[in-house]
Amino acid sequence: MWSNYPEILKIWISRSRNHGFSFIVGWTIGNERFLGDYDTAAIGATIDVLVQNCAKWQSISVDAQLEAPGNFMNQILSVIPQGKAKIQQICVDRAEFAIDKLFTFPLVHLTHLTIYTYARNYPIRSYALMENLLSLSLSANNFDIMRLLSQAPRLRRAKLHVKLAPGEAYPSASIAMTYLHTLDLKVAAGAGEDTPDVLDPRFCRFLGCLCLPALKTLFIDIGGGDARPLRWSGVVDLLLRSEASLENLEMRSFAIASFTQFLEGLPDLKHLAITDPILIQDEKLICRLIYDPLPSTNVHARLCQNLESLRITCPIFGSTGLRFLLRSVIDVSTFEGARTLVLVVPNGTEISGLQSLPPGSSLKIVKDWDWKVQRKDLYEEFGANWWNTELQS
Numbered sequence: 001m002w003s004n005y006p007e008i009l010k011i012w013i014s015r016s017r018n019h020g021f022s023f024i025v026g027w028t029i030g031n032e033r034f035l036g037d038y039d040t041a042a043i044g045a046t047i048d049v050l051v052q053n054c055a056k057w058q059s060i061s062v063d064a065q066l067e068a069p070g071n072f073m074n075q076i077l078s079v080i081p082q083g084k085a086k087i088q089q090i091c092v093d094r095a096e097f098a099i100d101k102l103f104t105f106p107l108v109h110l111t112h113l114t115i116y117t118y119a120r121n122y123p124i125r126s127y128a129l130m131e132n133l134l135s136l137s138l139s140a141n142n143f144d145i146m147r148l149l150s151q152a153p154r155l156r157r158a159k160l161h162v163k164l165a166p167g168e169a170y171p172s173a174s175i176a177m178t179y180l181h182t183l184d185l186k187v188a189a190g191a192g193e194d195t196p197d198v199l200d201p202r203f204c205r206f207l208g209c210l211c212l213p214a215l216k217t218l219f220i221d222i223g224g225g226d227a228r229p230l231r232w233s234g235v236v237d238l239l240l241r242s243e244a245s246l247e248n249l250e251m252r253s254f255a256i257a258s259f260t261q262f263l264e265g266l267p268d269l270k271h272l273a274i275t276d277p278i279l280i281q282d283e284k285l286i287c288r289l290i291y292d293p294l295p296s297t298n299v300h301a302r303l304c305q306n307l308e309s310l311r312i313t314c315p316i317f318g319s320t321g322l323r324f325l326l327r328s329v330i331d332v333s334t335f336e337g338a339r340t341l342v343l344v345v346p347n348g349t350e351i352s353g354l355q356s357l358p359p360g361s362s363l364k365i366v367k368d369w370d371w372k373v374q375r376k377d378l379y380e381e382f383g384a385n386w387w388n389t390e391l392q393s
Contacts, residue, residue, distance in 0.1 A: 112133075140161075187199070
């Protein structure tokens with residue numbers, strides 16, 4: 001069957017004329033077991049056809065956890081920096097990949113980019129400017145992330161998975177991202193180093209290199225599932241330095257030191273998502289998020305005066321703690337001075353009181369999947385994802 005692909009591909013490309021085309025090519029873990037079933041010569045001929053027509057590429061995805069026979073993946077990637085391709089979207093998923101080799105020529109048409117790799121020890125060259133890049137999803141070491149950000153002045157949305165290893169280099173000057181309004185940040189240290197004393201200083205230094213005046217939405221996951229409390233000083237300094245007014249915050253950490261004090265500094269916050277362990281650990285936090293015990297005075301004890309929605313996420317589905325937590329939230333919502341609030345609960349949550357709220361409750365209950373449909377603007381995918389868009393349309 002592979003022997004027919006090159007000719008079929010040539011006919012298909014010729015019919016596309018000047019409209020261009022997009023493609024996905026992958027060689028993942030497990031494919032090597034079936035190598036005998038493939039005609040490597042025909043695969044190579046198919047890759048040759050793609051490379052010969054690189055000027056017509058619009059969007060490409062290269063998924064190669066292992067190197068395919070014949071160095072096929074490198075053939076495709078090596079064409080991009082030659083400046084021939086007018087690519088709009090690129091997705092690369094490789095365990096070993098020198099990011100800087102992709103950007104030796106300005107990619108002026110590139111708007112969406114996704115790269116997943118932790119390859120290191122490659123010579124660093126200056127990255128080419130990506131002046132029209134709008135959306136980025138990047139999993140890489142700290143230095144490569146900083147260099148890419150500095151070359152994308154018009155970036156609006158970024159999803160960054162950064163590993164803060166010891167001895168990392170940082171830029172000497174702050175990187176100002178004037179247009180970036182949405183940041184999804186996952187941070188981890190090396191093996192055995194995910195402790196506050198190790199992670200917090202590195203995280204603060206990472207954020208200290210950024211200035212994000214347009215930031216409105218922040219998704220943040222610090223240190224994975226570690227239950228030890230992490231600090232917020234780096235995020236606080238970033239917001240103050242950038243003079244940003246955060247409106248949406250989603251937390252994926254399980255324990256945060258001084259979280260209440262942090263929320264006190266976010267008067268413009270409209271949407272908040274936090275894990276149920278954070279709320280369970282601090283009973284007063286529920287009350288301060290839901291109602292104001294002194295509504296008739298000028299001294300407001302309620303946090304985030306403009307909050308419109310509260311999303312509770314649960315790492316353990318159906319936990320007893322979650323059921324008690326939701327019951328407490330519902331009870332507090334009946335108090336005098338309780339705000340009108342959309343409460344977003346995990347899918348499949350069944351608890352007495354969710355179907356019929358008690359009289360006087362100020363809550364509106366929404367399941368997680370319905371919420372994401374309602375707020376597509378908040379949960380739009382990052383980086384290159386044209387294939388998902390086409391499947392959904």
